[in-house]
Amino acid sequence: MRKPHRLLLLTTLLALPLSSQADPSPERGRYLLQIAGCNDCHTAGYLLAPDKTPEQAWLLGDTLGWSGPWGTTYASNLRLILPRLSEEQWLQLARQAAYRPPMPNHALRIMEEDDLRSIHRFVVQLGAAGQPAPAALAPGQTPAGPAVLVPAPPAP
Numbered sequence: 511m512r513k514p515h516r517l518l519l520l521t522t523l524l525a526l527p528l529s530s531q532a533d534p535s536p537e538r539g540r541y542l543l544q545i546a547g548c549n550d551c552h553t554a555g556y557l558l559a560p561d562k563t564p565e566q567a568w569l570l571g572d573t574l575g576w577s578g579p580w581g582t583t584y585a586s587n588l589r590l591i592l593p594r595l596s597e598e599q600w601l602q603l604a605r606q607a608a609y610r611p612p613m614p615n616h617a618l619r620i621m622e623e624d625d626l627r628s629i630h631r632f633v634v635q636l637g638a639a640g641q642p643a644p645a646a647l648a649p650g651q652t653p654a655g656p657a658v659l660v661p662a663p664p665a666p
């Protein structure tokens with residue numbers, strides 16, 4: 511009588527972590543955005559004070575520029591972009607990510623579908639807010655505001 515019970519308990523315990531990881535959810539999206547470092551660039555001030563940056567200020571983009579051989583780029587306001595995309599459109603965009611540096615395109619391209627869906631659901635839940643980030647500048651143009659200067663990689 512006792513053995514089948516133990517077996518059932520064991521299989522239930524083994525199945526739990528797998529199933530909870532696979533289900534897309536806003537909570538998982540919230541977690542992923544933090545551990546994948548998305549807030550570090552897409553949320554002003556987050557890199558230096560993650561604990562003091564309220565969730566409502568997350569992913570609104572940044573006016574801090576990133577200047578390098580590609581010109582100057584600004585981390586986009588994802589709160590204006592993701593809620594306007596369907597989950598399927600977001601998956602497609604992520605699979606084809608080819609933005610200028612320092613955007614880690616590879617992270618988006620290899621992210622599991624359920625993780626991408628979770629991120630989308632969380633950002634939709636956060637809601638559209640804020641202004642678009644400043645437009646990118648061509649190489650040679652001087653940014654008006656503060657910018658991180660990234661040197662060109664050394665010649666091979």
Ligand code: HEC
Binds near residue numbers: 576585610617
């Ligand atoms: C090191 C800084 C940095 C990190 C980390 C980062 N991004 Fe970005 N991201 C950028 C910059 C800068 C751009 C704008 C690139 C351009 O203008 O070509 C960008 C652009 C994007 C875009 C394109 C939006 C548009 O304008 O259409 C998406 C989507 C995006 N990031 C999502 C993410 C997600 C999701 C993460 C976390 C996995 C992330 N980013 C992490 C800097 C970053």
